[in-house]
Amino acid sequence: MQKERAQIRLFSSLGKGTGDLIRKLGSMALFFAEGFCKIFRRKQTREIINQVFYIGAKSTNIVILIGLFTGMVLGLQLYYTLIKFGSEGVLGSVISLSLIRELGPVLTAIMITARAGSAMAAEIGILRISEQIDALYTMRIDPVRYIVSPRIAAAIISFPLLTAFFDLIGILGGYLTGVLLLGVNAGAYFYRVQSYLDIVDIRGGFIKSLVFAVLVATICCYQGFFTHLRTDSYGAKSVSLSTTSAVVMSCVMILVSDYVVTSFLM
Amino acid sequence: MDVPLIEFREVTKRFGDRTILDQISLKIYENQITTIIGKSGTGKSVLLKHIIGLLEPDEGTILFRARPVRDMGKGEWDAYRSQVSYMFQNNALFDSLTVFDNIALPLRQTTNLRKREVMRKVMTRIQQTELTEVVRKYPSELSGGMQKRVALARALVTDPKIVLFDEPTTGQDPIRKNIILGMIAHYRRLFGFTAVLISHDIPDVFFIADRIILLWEGKAAFEGSYEESTHLDHPMIDEFLHSLEGFQDELTGLLSKQVFKNRYTMTLQRGKVDTTISAILFTVEFEPVADAFGAPIFEILKIMGENINDYFGPLGGFSARHQRNQLLTILPHITLADAQSLLDTFAQRLWQEAFIDIQTMVRSRMGADMCLNLSVKAGIIEGRSTDDIDTIIALAETAQRTVAVYRCDQGGETS
Known part of the structure; x- marks a missing residue:
C-alpha cells in the first residue's frame, strides 16, 4: 500500500513538473512571438541601436579575448595530436572547422549570456520590482515593445556578428600558436582553412548563432520581466534568483539546442 | 449631482485567499480632488490601479462617464x-x-510631436515644477522632494484629464508635504484635471480635498466632503477620523471638537438654564493658497489659537477648531454688543501681534524673503445656551466678514 502511494506521489510530482515546464515553455514562446512582432513597430530604431551597442559592441573585447585564447589552445592541442599522425598540415582546417561549426557559436553565446544576458535579466527585474514597468503601462507605452523587442532585435543582430568575429580571431589565435610558435607552414595553414571550409559550415554556424540569440534574449528577458511572479522570493532576492535562473537556463538551452540543431544540420 | 466621472459598482478584488476590495461601490466626480484614506493594507493602491487598468476586478463593474470600461473597444x-x-x-x-x-x-513614445515641440512642452513643465537646475541630472542624484516633482512633471506632461496620486507626500518632511499638496491644488486649478489622491497625511490633505473616501475592510465606509465626515457618528469614522483629533489639536492648541461639545453641553445646557451667549466663528485665509501650502499651516492656526485663548479665555470663552481653517469661540453670558466690542479689540491685536508672529514664524521656516498674505474673517452672533451648537455655527458662518488683513506690500490692517 505504502509503495503504491509513493509511486502515485512520484508520478504526480513528475506530471506536475512536466506540466509546469510545458506551460512555461509555451509562455516563453508566446513572449518571444510578441516581442519579435513588436520589433517592427514605430520608434524602435533608437532603442535597438542602443541595445546593439550594449549587447554587441560592448561585448567585442571579451569575445576577442576568449576567441584568441580558444584558437591558441586549439592550435596547441591539435598540433600535438596531429603530429602523431604526421598530419600537422591540416591544422588550419581542423581549427577553422571546429571554431566555425561548434565552438564559435557556443562559446560566443555563453560569453554574451554571462555579460549581457545576466544584465538584461537583472535590469528588467529591477524595472519590474520598482514599478517602472507598471509606470510604462500607465504612460501607454507597451513594456514588451519598449523593453523586450529591442533586446531581441539586438541579440539577433549581434550574435552572428560576434560569432563571426570570434571565429576570425580564433583562426588567428590558431595561427599564432601553430605557425608562429610551433612552425607549421603559414601558406599551408591558410590554404587548409580556405580549401576545407564549405559555405554549409558557415551557414550552420550562422543558424546556430541565430537560434542561440533567440533563446538567450527570450530566456533572460522573460526571467526579468516576470520576476514579480516568482513564488520562492520577493524584491531584490527575486531579481538575483531570476538573474541566476536566466544564466543557468540560457547556458543549458544553448548546449541542448546545439545538439538538436547540429543533428538537423548533419 | 452630475454623472460621476468614474464609478465603482460592487467591485471585488482578491489576491489568493485575501479579499482586498469587497464589493466596493464609490464615485469620483470631475474637476474635484478626491482623497482616499484608510489604514495601510486596505486596498487604496489596488483601487487606484483598477482605475488605470493595471488591475482588473474579479467581480463588479468600473464605469467611466457611465460606460463600463470592460465594454470599451481597443x-x-x-x-x-x-x-x-x-x-x-x-x-x-x-x-x-x-x-x-x-x-x-511619454511624449516621445506615444505622440508624433516634433523634437522641438517635445522640448517646449517638457521645458514648460520643468519650469513650472522648478526643476530647471537639475534637467541633466539622474533621479538618483536628486532629493526625495525633487524626485516627487519630476514624477509630478512626468504625470502632467501629457495634459491628462485625470491624475492619480499614490501617496505623493509619503516620506516627506512637513514643509515638503505641504509644498506637494499645494502643488497638486495649484496645478489642478491651473490645468483643470480631476485628481484622485491617496494619503495618510491627515489632516493636512483635507485642506485640498473636495471629497473624501474612507476605505475600511475592503469597502467605502464613507464618501463625502470633509464637513460631512465631521458630522457622522459611524464607529469606523470615529476610529479613523476622530482619533486624529487629539493630534490636530495638539497642533492647534485648542480643545478637541468632542471636548468642546461636552463643555458646551455640560457648562451651558446642564439644567436647561437659559442664558445669553455669543459665538464668534473665525476663518483664516491664505493668499496665494499655493504659497500657503509651503508654510506650516498648523503653526499658523496654533498662533491664532493661542491668541484667541489668551484673549477670550480669561473672559470665560472656550474655543475649538471647527473646520479645516475655522476656529469657533463661545462666550457665555456675553451679549452681541459686548462681543462685537471685544472682537474689534481682538482684531487690533491680530494685526499688531498675531500677524507679526505668523510672518516671523513663516520667515524662520521658509526663508527671510517669504511673506504670506493673510486675512481673518469673523462671524458673530448672539444666541441662547439652549440653542443647538450646530445652528449657532451655521448662523455665525453666514454673518462672517473680514476683520483683519495682512498684505505683504502694505502690512496689517483691520476693517
Whole structure:
C-alpha cells in the first residue's frame, strides 16, 4: 500500500513538473512571438541601436579575448595530436572547422549570456520590482515593445556578428600558436582553412548563432520581466534568483539546442 | 449631482485567499480632488490601479462617464487611458534616464510631436515644477522632494484629464508635504484635471480635498466632503477620523471638537438654564493658497489659537477648531454688543501681534524673503445656551466678514 502511494506521489510530482515546464515553455514562446512582432513597430530604431551597442559592441573585447585564447589552445592541442599522425598540415582546417561549426557559436553565446544576458535579466527585474514597468503601462507605452523587442532585435543582430568575429580571431589565435610558435607552414595553414571550409559550415554556424540569440534574449528577458511572479522570493532576492535562473537556463538551452540543431544540420 | 466621472459598482478584488476590495461601490466626480484614506493594507493602491487598468476586478463593474470600461473597444480604451496619468508612491522614475528624458518619455513614445515641440512642452513643465537646475541630472542624484516633482512633471506632461496620486507626500518632511499638496491644488486649478489622491497625511490633505473616501475592510465606509465626515457618528469614522483629533489639536492648541461639545453641553445646557451667549466663528485665509501650502499651516492656526485663548479665555470663552481653517469661540453670558466690542479689540491685536508672529514664524521656516498674505474673517452672533451648537455655527458662518488683513506690500490692517 505504502509503495503504491509513493509511486502515485512520484508520478504526480513528475506530471506536475512536466506540466509546469510545458506551460512555461509555451509562455516563453508566446513572449518571444510578441516581442519579435513588436520589433517592427514605430520608434524602435533608437532603442535597438542602443541595445546593439550594449549587447554587441560592448561585448567585442571579451569575445576577442576568449576567441584568441580558444584558437591558441586549439592550435596547441591539435598540433600535438596531429603530429602523431604526421598530419600537422591540416591544422588550419581542423581549427577553422571546429571554431566555425561548434565552438564559435557556443562559446560566443555563453560569453554574451554571462555579460549581457545576466544584465538584461537583472535590469528588467529591477524595472519590474520598482514599478517602472507598471509606470510604462500607465504612460501607454507597451513594456514588451519598449523593453523586450529591442533586446531581441539586438541579440539577433549581434550574435552572428560576434560569432563571426570570434571565429576570425580564433583562426588567428590558431595561427599564432601553430605557425608562429610551433612552425607549421603559414601558406599551408591558410590554404587548409580556405580549401576545407564549405559555405554549409558557415551557414550552420550562422543558424546556430541565430537560434542561440533567440533563446538567450527570450530566456533572460522573460526571467526579468516576470520576476514579480516568482513564488520562492520577493524584491531584490527575486531579481538575483531570476538573474541566476536566466544564466543557468540560457547556458543549458544553448548546449541542448546545439545538439538538436547540429543533428538537423548533419 | 452630475454623472460621476468614474464609478465603482460592487467591485471585488482578491489576491489568493485575501479579499482586498469587497464589493466596493464609490464615485469620483470631475474637476474635484478626491482623497482616499484608510489604514495601510486596505486596498487604496489596488483601487487606484483598477482605475488605470493595471488591475482588473474579479467581480463588479468600473464605469467611466457611465460606460463600463470592460465594454470599451481597443480604441475607446486607449482614448480613456490617454486621459489618465498615474504618479507612483515611489515615483517609478527611470534611473538610467535624465530628468529631461524621464519627463519627455511619454511624449516621445506615444505622440508624433516634433523634437522641438517635445522640448517646449517638457521645458514648460520643468519650469513650472522648478526643476530647471537639475534637467541633466539622474533621479538618483536628486532629493526625495525633487524626485516627487519630476514624477509630478512626468504625470502632467501629457495634459491628462485625470491624475492619480499614490501617496505623493509619503516620506516627506512637513514643509515638503505641504509644498506637494499645494502643488497638486495649484496645478489642478491651473490645468483643470480631476485628481484622485491617496494619503495618510491627515489632516493636512483635507485642506485640498473636495471629497473624501474612507476605505475600511475592503469597502467605502464613507464618501463625502470633509464637513460631512465631521458630522457622522459611524464607529469606523470615529476610529479613523476622530482619533486624529487629539493630534490636530495638539497642533492647534485648542480643545478637541468632542471636548468642546461636552463643555458646551455640560457648562451651558446642564439644567436647561437659559442664558445669553455669543459665538464668534473665525476663518483664516491664505493668499496665494499655493504659497500657503509651503508654510506650516498648523503653526499658523496654533498662533491664532493661542491668541484667541489668551484673549477670550480669561473672559470665560472656550474655543475649538471647527473646520479645516475655522476656529469657533463661545462666550457665555456675553451679549452681541459686548462681543462685537471685544472682537474689534481682538482684531487690533491680530494685526499688531498675531500677524507679526505668523510672518516671523513663516520667515524662520521658509526663508527671510517669504511673506504670506493673510486675512481673518469673523462671524458673530448672539444666541441662547439652549440653542443647538450646530445652528449657532451655521448662523455665525453666514454673518462672517473680514476683520483683519495682512498684505505683504502694505502690512496689517483691520476693517
